[in-house]
Amino acid sequence: MKSDAQLRQEIRDEIDWDPSIDARQIGVEVNQSVAMLTGHVNSFAEKHAAERAAERIAGVKAVANEIDVKLPISHVRADADIAKAAVDALAWHTNVPDERIKINVDNGWVTLSGQVDWAYQRAAAERAVRYLKGVNGVSNMVTLKSYVAPSDLQQKIHAAFERRAHREARQIVVSVNEGTVTLSGKVQSAAEREAAKGVAWGSPGVTAVIDHLVLE
Numbered sequence: 027m028k029s030d031a032q033l034r035q036e037i038r039d040e041i042d043w044d045p046s047i048d049a050r051q052i053g054v055e056v057n058q059s060v061a062m063l064t065g066h067v068n069s070f071a072e073k074h075a076a077e078r079a080a081e082r083i084a085g086v087k088a089v090a091n092e093i094d095v096k097l098p099i100s101h102v103r104a105d106a107d108i109a110k111a112a113v114d115a116l117a118w119h120t121n122v123p124d125e126r127i128k129i130n131v132d133n134g135w136v137t138l139s140g141q142v143d144w145a146y147q148r149a150a151a152e153r154a155v156r157y158l159k160g161v162n163g164v165s166n167m168v169t170l171k172s173y174v175a176p177s178d179l180q181q182k183i184h185a186a187f188e189r190r191a192h193r194e195a196r197q198i199v200v201s202v203n204e205g206t207v208t209l210s211g212k213v214q215s216a217a218e219r220e221a222a223k224g225v226a227w228g229s230p231g232v233t234a235v236i237d238h239l240v241l242e
Contacts, residue, residue: 028059033061033085037083048072051066052076062092065094066094066095067093082217083216088216102160105134108134119151134161134162135165136164136165148166151166175232198222199211210239210240214242
């Protein structure tokens with residue numbers, strides 16, 4: 027097992043290595059394998075990238091992202107301008123049914139609402155607005171349309187795990203109740219946990235994923 031000091035250094039190295047992040051203004055602390063990021067960055071996209079960098083480190087159980095977004099004066103935009111840019115971004119994204127998604131912007135914070143058919147569409151909508159200039163943060167309140175889950179959904183999810191990472195699949199337990207999938211068992215990193223949840227969300231008929239995975 028890695029020590030907190032080792033995890034802290036590896037997170038620092040990963041953040042330093044990522045060219046999309048200005049590591050000079052970011053602080054890292056680790057307590058019992060839980061990482062906390064502090065400081066400030068120039069965009070919400072950079073804050074998100076720092077969190078993902080910490081999650082990629084094997085041994086990190088969770089990440090608390092306390093980084094503040096301090097937009098440069100040249101990046102500050104009126105809410106109306108951000109809303110217009112967000113509408114255009116969703117309209118131009120091939121994976122987003124933009125006519126089903128509503129956008130609200132309050133002091134640079136974008137809230138998405140509405141209903142789509144698939145989890146990948148909800149994720150794509152968030153990605154589309156995350157990188158817009160002037161955005162301080164994003165709340166994704168988009169819900170999924172309820173479908174009748176196939177009777178063999180549990181087997182389909184297991185098969186997807188086997189295709190992608192056989193060793194990890196043996197340690198993940200999948201249970202299904204209608205469209206709700208519960209994942210339990212062991213993973214080796216926060217990134218692996220997110221990948222497992224992504225597999226579950228990508229299955230037909232899934233409307234919710236409950237994460238009971240623990241870090242090995």
